[in-house]
Amino acid sequence: MSPASYLTAPPRVAPIIVAPVVAFWIALAVLLLAVVGGIAYAVVRGIALWRQVKRTGGTLGAESARVADATADIQEHLDRASASGASLGDVYERLDGHGLTIAAGACPSVGIAGLTLGGGLGILGRRYGLTSDQLVGARVVLADGRVVDCDEYREPGLFWALRGAGGGQFGIVTTFVFRTVPAQDLTCFKVGWPYAQAAAAIALWQDWAPDAPDELAASLLVNSTGDLDEPVVTIFGAMLGTKTETADILDHLLVRFGADPVSATIEQMPHRAAKTFLAEHAPGAERSDGTTPVEPPGSSLMFARSEFFRRPLPPDAIAALVDSFADRGGTGHACELDFTPWGGAYNRTSTDETAFVHRNERFLLKHAVVLDAAAATHEREAARDWLARSWSIVHPHGSGGVYPSFPDPDLTDWGRAYHDGNYERLTHVKRQYDPDNLFRFHQSLPPVARSPDLGPQH
Numbered sequence: 001m002s003p004a005s006y007l008t009a010p011p012r013v014a015p016i017i018v019a020p021v022v023a024f025w026i027a028l029a030v031l032l033l034a035v036v037g038g039i040a041y042a043v044v045r046g047i048a049l050w051r052q053v054k055r056t057g058g059t060l061g062a063e064s065a066r067v068a069d070a071t072a073d074i075q076e077h078l079d080r081a082s083a084s085g086a087s088l089g090d091v092y093e094r095l096d097g098h099g100l101t102i103a104a105g106a107c108p109s110v111g112i113a114g115l116t117l118g119g120g121l122g123i124l125g126r127r128y129g130l131t132s133d134q135l136v137g138a139r140v141v142l143a144d145g146r147v148v149d150c151d152e153y154r155e156p157g158l159f160w161a162l163r164g165a166g167g168g169q170f171g172i173v174t175t176f177v178f179r180t181v182p183a184q185d186l187t188c189f190k191v192g193w194p195y196a197q198a199a200a201a202i203a204l205w206q207d208w209a210p211d212a213p214d215e216l217a218a219s220l221l222v223n224s225t226g227d228l229d230e231p232v233v234t235i236f237g238a239m240l241g242t243k244t245e246t247a248d249i250l251d252h253l254l255v256r257f258g259a260d261p262v263s264a265t266i267e268q269m270p271h272r273a274a275k276t277f278l279a280e281h282a283p284g285a286e287r288s289d290g291t292t293p294v295e296p297p298g299s300s301l302m303f304a305r306s307e308f309f310r311r312p313l314p315p316d317a318i319a320a321l322v323d324s325f326a327d328r329g330g331t332g333h334a335c336e337l338d339f340t341p342w343g344g345a346y347n348r349t350s351t352d353e354t355a356f357v358h359r360n361e362r363f364l365l366k367h368a369v370v371l372d373a374a375a376a377t378h379e380r381e382a383a384r385d386w387l388a389r390s391w392s393i394v395h396p397h398g399s400g401g402v403y404p405s406f407p408d409p410d411l412t413d414w415g416r417a418y419h420d421g422n423y424e425r426l427t428h429v430k431r432q433y434d435p436d437n438l439f440r441f442h443q444s445l446p447p448v449a450r451s452p453d454l455g456p457q458h
């Protein structure tokens with residue numbers, strides 16, 4: 001790929017290129033071995049190598065591939081980036097030095113690859129869309145060992161599929177090129193109520209947050225954590241605006257709500273500091289004393305289920321949801337209901353413009369429970385029972401859509417849930433790029449031949 005060929009983005013925006021160079025050669029070598037030897041090879045292996053490179057700072061035979069060497073040469077628009085398995089935090093940090101960012105999530109340790117390929121929701125999403133909506137090009141190592149560059153004009157079918165359904169399905173993406181946006185100040189807020197207000201807060205939030213200005217991303221969370229006696233209800237998020245503008249909008253909400261919050265924080269801060277605040281002070285992430293525990297990797301276990309909603313939940317469903325949360329006895333140390341507002345730019349792309357189909361939704365609700373990794377079997381079962389109960393209570397009111405980046409192994413019709421009307425086209429793309437189903441896992445797309453009657457595929 002000629003670096004210049006990726007520089008077709010509108011002049012206001014600049015591309016960042018994240019190219020895991022060493023990991024790319026590893027992936028290519030392993031793929032070639034797999035193909036030559038006829039060994040069924042799953043992308044999981046490639047990802048494991050990626051992760052190893054990431055963990056070791058790129059010492060998998062090449063010191064030079066250190067994550068810290070990730071370069072985003074924004075000013076000169078050069079293809080010089082070489083980040084091995086870049087995390088979202090790496091990308092944010094590099095871009096921030098140039099006063100730029102991308103619309104993406106808040107958790108810095110999440111991989112840019114998985115996040116982008118499954119969609120990518122985040123604080124700027126209602127303003128700019130999904131992370132995958134910002135993707136302008138990608139380089140992919142295919143199942144047959146070929147390396148292809150794809151964008152709107154080259155391999156457009158693959159490029160379409162990568163944006164929302166690309167995680168481990170069609171090949172290993174070694175380069176992502178994104179549109180960037182200015183890293184402006186954000187005003188972060190966190191307003192808490194006692195659990196007794198949970199039902200009223202949910203009812204109010206669902207009529208307000210999805211219709212709020214695009215600049216506002218206000219989630220509602222209900223959390224129980226080990227060191228808190230009673231669950232708390234929090235409206236948490238950030239606004240692309242000043243403290244005064246944000247306070248004005250929140251004041252209106254509080255007046256409508258009528259119940260006094262037990263805690264309230266609102267603070268305007270530079271973009272990077274806001275991202276840190278959002279990652280470290282999310283309800284459930286910090287202890288009641290305001291500190292954020294640093295847990296060693298693998299020390300906890302999370303079960304989660306989620307669904308999109310196109311209409312507000314009726315009062316009886318909210319009441320049952322809140323009752324079920326209160327009655328979660330024995331489910332472990334942390335349970336969460338996480339309502340994320342949709343609408344805005346998320347819904348301004350049509351359902352078939354990219355593979356990400358969830359474009360007519362109002363909000364996403366995730367039910368999650370976190371346990372100690374050493375939890376006994378009966379504790380795990382209790383956790384999963386609560387999860388199934390909580391999800392089932394609201395499911396009759398859901399759209400049936402599930403965010404692909406929150407995979408749910410218990411879904412029966414996962415193809416429809418993740419991809420709905422785009423499912424068939426995705427199976428044809430799969431057939432075109434991975435006919436032998438080399439990249440496969442539980443819930444991966446099957447390769448299906450396209451009917452000749454349907455004409456050429458783009």
Ligand SMILES: Cc1cc2nc3c(=O)[nH]c(=O)nc-3n(C[C@H](O)[C@H](O)[C@H](O)COP(=O)(O)OP(=O)(O)OC[C@H]3O[C@@H](n4cnc5c(N)ncnc54)[C@H](O)[C@@H]3O)c2cc1C
Nearest residue numbers: 105106107110111113114115120121167168171172173405
């Ligand atoms: C703590 C936490 C916070 C999160 N916050 C957010 C958030 O704010 N917003 C949001 O949208 N999501 C969020 N997520 C979900 C996250 O987007 C998904 O878990 C995502 O899959 C993570 O990507 P990864 O590369 O880290 O994971 P992995 O498990 O490595 O990969 C996920 C999938 O992508 C595939 N994959 C990975 N790399 C490549 C590649 N280079 N080429 C092809 N396929 C690849 C893997 O095979 C796998 O199928 C969060 C998850 C966690 C655990």
